[in-house]
Structures are given as C-alpha cells and as structure tokens.
Amino acid sequence: MSTGESCPKCSAATISKRAAEPWCPACEWNLDHFEKERRPEFGWRWVDRRLFRTAYWLTERQYAELRDAPTPARAAMAARIATVAVSVVLLALVAALFLTGLWLLTYDFFSPVNLIGALLVLIAVVLRPRLGRLSRLTRDAEQLDRSKAPALFAVIDRVAAAAGTPVPDVVLLSAEFNASTTTVGLRRRRVLTLGAQLWSVLDPQERIALLGHELGHFVNGDIRRSLVTQAAESTLGAVAYLLRPDRRRTRVDGLTGMIVETVIDIVGGLLARFVGLLHLLLVWISRRDSQRAEYLADELSAKVAGSAAAIRLSDVLLLHDAIDTVVRREARAGNSAPAWRTAAEQARAGLVTDVPAFRQLSRRTEASLFASHPPTGLRAGLIAARPAQPAAVVLTEPEQARMDEELAAHYERVRRELAVANW
Ligand SMILES: [Zn+2]
C-alpha cells in the first residue's frame, strides 16, 4: 500500500507492507533498511545491523552475478572450496584424535597413559560426524509406499528422467508448509520429504516445479558437499558445547581448587569462543554456497515445469503466511485437501497485485548470513530474468486428482494435526 509519502531520491510514491519501514518500489531506496523488530542474531544491535548490511550486500551481489552470467556456472566457487577444505581438515583432526587415543589406550598396557587414551577416544566418539538417520525424519512424517501411491511415484519418476537426476529412495509426507531433500545413513539413501500443507495447495504444474527443484538437489554436487560440511558443522557445534564453562561445574574446595577452577574457566571460555567463532564462519561461508545451490535447483525446476510454473511456486512460498492461515482454517472446519487448495487459490488471487511489493520486501526480511535460502523474491526474479523455458513434463488435473486420492488417508492425518495445533 502507498504511504502517501514520496521517495527522496526519485520522488516516486513510497510503499509499505506488514507495518514494515517504507521503501521506494521504483529505485529501491531504503529497501535495505534494518528493521527494529528484526529477530536478534548476535544480540548486540550494532553488530546485528552490520551483519544484516553484509548479508544484504552479499545476497544482492550473488544475485546480480548469477543474473548476468550467460549460463549458470556449475563449477565450484570460492565458498564451496573453502567450506569443503575447512571441513576436511576438521574431520581429519577428529580421526587423528581417535587414532592417537587408540594408540595410547593400548600402549604399555595398564599404565596411567591408557586413561588419557580412553579419554581421547571418548572425545572423538562424541565429535564423530553425524550422517543422519531415517528414524529421526519419520518422527514427524510418514513414509509413502510406491504400491499405494503409484500415480505420485510415476510423476516423480517422470520429473527425475526429464531433469536427469536420480530418483529418491524414500518419499515422506509431513504436515509442513515446505519440502526438502536429504541423504541419510552410511548408504546415503536419498530422502524426499513433501509437506502436505504446501503440496496440497499447488496446481499440477507447480507440483512439477516443486519436484524439479527438490530433485535438483540430488545433482550439482549438493549432497557430496553437504556430507562433509554437515559433518564438520555438527562436530564444531559439539566442541563449542563441550567447552562451555557452565558445563564443568565441579566444586573443588580450598584456594588451590578456586585458582584451578578459575584458570580452567578462563581457558575453556576463550577456547569455546574461538571454536564458536570458527563454527559461525563455517556456517556463514557454507550458507553462501547453499544459497547458490538453491538458484541452481530453481533453474532445473524451470526446465522441467516451465518458467511460469517455477515463478508461481516461488510466489506461493512468498505468500506462505496468508496461505497457512486459510489452510488451518479449513482444517479446523473439518474440510479436506481439495478445500485447502480452493481456499489457498482465493487467498492468492486476493494478493496478486501485492506480489511485486512482497518480492521486494523479502529481500529485506530474508537477507541473513544464517539463511540457507536466498530471499524468495530474488528466486522468482532470477527465473524471470532468464529466457522463458517451456515445460518438459506436463501434469494434468485428472492425474493430479488421482495422486490426491491416493494420499487421502495421509491428508486426513495431516488435517487432524493442523486442526489441533494452536497457531
Ligand atoms: Zn525512489
């Protein structure tokens, strides 16, 4: 909505949404405003403002680079190389710790040095890279059976073939308003999770776009990269946790005890802070790389579903709040999935003229050094900036209806979940 004021730079009328600080839709004046209500990331306002400005600048620069590139380059870039290098060094250190521990444990058996060995082995075990487990994912999602959902699996197969990606080994349905891919376990099984709240409100071509995007993460080297970096991030997080001073509260009596404790606290605190900072750096660098991976997955999404559907999907994510509200309302009223899509389509139609403003605003609200995804508005922008692509896979309404019939029991489970949740 217009604010009734004009831009000091180009004198166009400024606009605002959701009580945000006004900005100029024409020249983007004040779009990089640091909102007072922003969720604290570091805790000190001046640091948070700095971090926001840096994130905003990096995000816009990455977008401009990709937009101006003739074809999106798939070659490794500095952020990926740095993340993988740091991760490999970290994992090598944990392995060295483990081997040294084993050596000390068996060296000159039955001597005090064995205890140190045991301690090192124990620390290495705590710090071991985590590969993820399927059982953890199935706590909030149900696994879909190929024989009970043949239409859905057939569509997944078609999208994978058109995109040139492998098919997922496991498909899960959760209640969430999103979708994701990951790999779990030693065998690195590929898992695709579809959030019913999002899946159910999409039109056929938007579903193809969503599948194209998610399966796109199975290529581009995302999985290999995430294997090492996830492991390193979890390891660094565990080190920082172990070193936190408040975790080692063993009262020792006397003056010597007090001095020893103080020294341990100071050294431990410094170490914890250093490791914490290293952890942050690794997270920030790897997030740059993962944002780039999202753009590349969008590229694949446009290739299989057509650019128009990929842009619409991105705008559905942009209007998440409004759609979430009406879907929950329908779920509470006892209405099932077809009613959710109707309600969502009404909400979307009502907001269609606001989409450009929401796209702009997302660049302010979603810019963060911690964000794994680029601002939603920039994702739509990048697809739109490239030559329009036709759909390689076309899904019809009757096919979509068959998919939804297969999932009816699952949707009902999700409906009950959404109806009782009180937000
Ligand atoms: Zn202006």
Ligand SMILES: [Zn+2]
């Ligand atoms: Zn993604």
